[in-house]
Amino acid sequence: MRTSREKCVPESESPRRLDLPGVTDWKRVSPRYVLVEIVGTVLFGLALCGGAVVLWLVVGLEWAPYLIAAIVLLTLLTVLFEPRRVRAMGYQLRQDDLLFRRGIMFQRFVSVPYGRMQLVDITRGPIARWLGLADLKFVTAAASSGVLIPGLAGADAESLRDRLVELAESRRAGL
Template structure:
């Protein structure tokens, strides 16, 4: 990929997250949209055809999710540099977060029931700034453990965090 401004710095090799994150997000979207879809269809068949708008709207959002979610997951990446960690995400609204190792306070690894079943985890970096969204979802557990330990060690070596 050719560098495109601030979101693709020169000399950076991005590490992608697991494609199992696509499955997790599609399952979540499907379960969330199943309720309005079923309710809309049942009410349209029993009460009024106007309820097709609810079921149809949920179906459209579900189809859009099937197209967009794989692209969103493919846009998530991270890169470790000597002094900081880069995290990027987004297709239309792109974000690049740079977290200096010395500013980290602690590193969390989380996995809910669905994440555990799909063998993925989320790594979250906590800094002094409450507005920092330094999370990397969809990591294989062994990579999340490795990254957590490495980031903690780098933070300790900078003597400013952790």
């Protein structure tokens, strides 16, 4: 229920949750990337469950079954949220920089100026390679500014890498 203090803004005029003002046309990561994330989450959950089983059977900890149940529950909840988390990822090539976003509750927007890019790297894990996906990583001079765009189609990652290298070289030449 609205209070008298709240403004009634039409749906078409209200800003969308994951967008910045003036930024439109986000390119999303591949929907197949959800499978990569789910497999990674399940394997991690199985490894943790295996450690808890060792604690239970070998060490004899009585509370280990509760730990196993908690691990299974957290793994299932994480798997349920993976599709939404992957849909929240996107990037946009702007005039002077690349803008990347990720996150649902804790949103992160990273802007990487083309002239500051020192390395554009493509990596492929075994599951991503099987699905034809690749990750694109940008490295700048700042230690904490490594940006990773995961789950791009292989051909898209290669063309984006070539485009970014071209833009980076032209912007550095102008410095």
